[in-house]
Amino acid sequence: MSPTLISAARVITPEAVLEPGWVEVRSGRISAAGSxxxxxxxxxxxxxxxxxxxxxxxxxxxxxxxxFNDADPAAAAVRIAAVHREHGTTTLMASLVTASLEHLEAAVAALADLVEEGVLAGIHLEGPWLSPYHRGAHTKSLLRTPDPASIDRLMLAGRGTIKMVTIAPELEGGLAAIRQITGYGAVAAVGHTGADYDLARQAIAAGATAGTHVFNAMRSLHHREPGPALALLEDPAVFAEVIADGVHLHPSLVRFIAGSPARAVFVTDAMAAACAHEGTYDLGGLEVRVADGEARLVSNGAIAGSILTLDAAVRHAVRHAGIPLADAVRAATQNPADMLGLTDVGRIRQGLRADLVVLGGDLEVAAVMKAGEWFQPAS
Incomplete structure (x- = not known):
């Protein structure tokens, strides 16, 4: 197969922004790059x-x-990957909301096949080991304490494909659960939590290396009780998830997180309504109303995920939070790759898989490449 040569006004590499720059792709991999x-x-x-x-x-x-919580999660995953790829996302995890252990076990087993096939990068369990007081859009009756048997049950069902687990460390057995989760090689993320500052620090010492949508669904920052957000953001070994949609966080906080010692990771936390019509949806058995660009529980108005795409997150970070484009791109590429231990993606570097996105002058997606193959971007 003959190589493909791509030139652009800017090429964002781990070390620098090449202006102008070029990338050569051969057999689905980056064979060269230069300025x-x-x-x-x-x-x-x-x-x-x-x-x-x-x-x-x-x-x-x-x-x-x-x-991903649909009755046929594998079929849903293929469709979800396709619609987000149009917006520049070439690698994604499957995040599951709280459900019964039986439902989660079946979903994990079905999605594990797609991870092994390369459709998904891994599985993220956002529940059931969350605080009932900071549950957000999770069904309270299905939340549970993280007993070793239930952790083993789900982790083994995943056959090594569960890459991340969100947990509230204040739950009974929470710190031991973090050690158990990381023992499986998964990332333990502090989230949906009422933990105070000291307990969050203990969770990090126990092996937690991430914060799930920091500031959202966790104990608030207070000048006498700083809570988990500060503990996460002041640690350079921690990756801090950011939902940069203008709904979950004020732009100044997006900028604050990006400038903190922790490494910012842009995520969408997108639910089914992303890249779809507004209206009423089901999220883990809870009714969600999507209107005016926001997803909220019908029952109490709480935020219920987002309808965000990562290209929109990058644009918001640059236009409204004042984050340099290269930093915003790295928060959507190499930082999540490093958080999840993905060594074949997330960077423009010789030998890595040729997953690329072209952003126009307006930062809209102009072209998408996955493994050396061009795909039609969103219109």
């Missing part, structure tokens, strides 16, 4: 565009009208 004039006439040229790694969504529940 200045490309070595030959490019096959695709974007004189006003930015070439970046394909986006990686580490926390996503659905899109296009489908959810």
């Amino acid at each position: 200045g004039t490309p070595p030959r006439e490019p096959d695709a040229s974007y004189p006003d565009g930015t070439l970046a790694p394909g986006f990686i969504d580490a926390h996503i529940h659905g899109g296009g009208g489908f959810s």
Whole structure:
């Protein structure tokens, strides 16, 4: 197969922004990259565009009208991946909301096949081990304490494909559960929690390396009781999820997290209504109304995920939070790759898989490539 040469006004690499730059793709992998004039006439040229790694969504529940908690999660996953790929996401996790152990076990087993096939990067359990007082859009009656047997049951059902588990460390057995989860090689993320600052620090010491949508569904920051957010953000070993949609966080907090010692990870937390019509949806057995760009529980008005896509998150971060484009892109690419231990994606580097996204001058998606194959972007 002959190589594909792509040139752009900017190419965002781990080390620098090449202005202008070029990338060569051969057999689905990045074979070379450089700055200045490309070595030959490019096959695709974007004189006003930015070439970046394909986006990686580490926390996503659905899109296009489908959810990973659907009765047929494997079929839903293929549709979800396709609609988010149009917006530049070439790697995604399957996040599952709280459900019965039986439902979660079946969903994990079905989705594990798609992880092994390369359709998904892994599975994220957002529940059932969450605080009932900070549950957000999770069914209270299905929440439970993290007993070793239930953790083993779900982790073994995943056959090594569960890459991340959100947990409230204040629950009985919470710190031991973090050690058990990380013992399986998964990321333990502090979230949906009422933990205070000291307990959050203990959770990090026990092995937690991430914060699930920091500031959302967790104990608030207070000048005498700083809570878990500060503990997570002041630690350079922690990855902090950010939902940059203008609904979950004020732009100043997006900027604050991006400038903190922790490494910002842009996520969508998207539910089925992302890339679909507004209206009423089901999220883990709870009724959600989507209107005016927001998803909220019908019962109490609580935020219930988002309808965000990662390209929109990058645009929001740049336009409204004042984050430099290269930093915003890295929060949607190499930082989530590092959080999840994905070594083949997230960077424009020789030898890595050729997952790329081209952003136009308006930061809208102009083109998407996955494993060296071009896909039609969203219209």
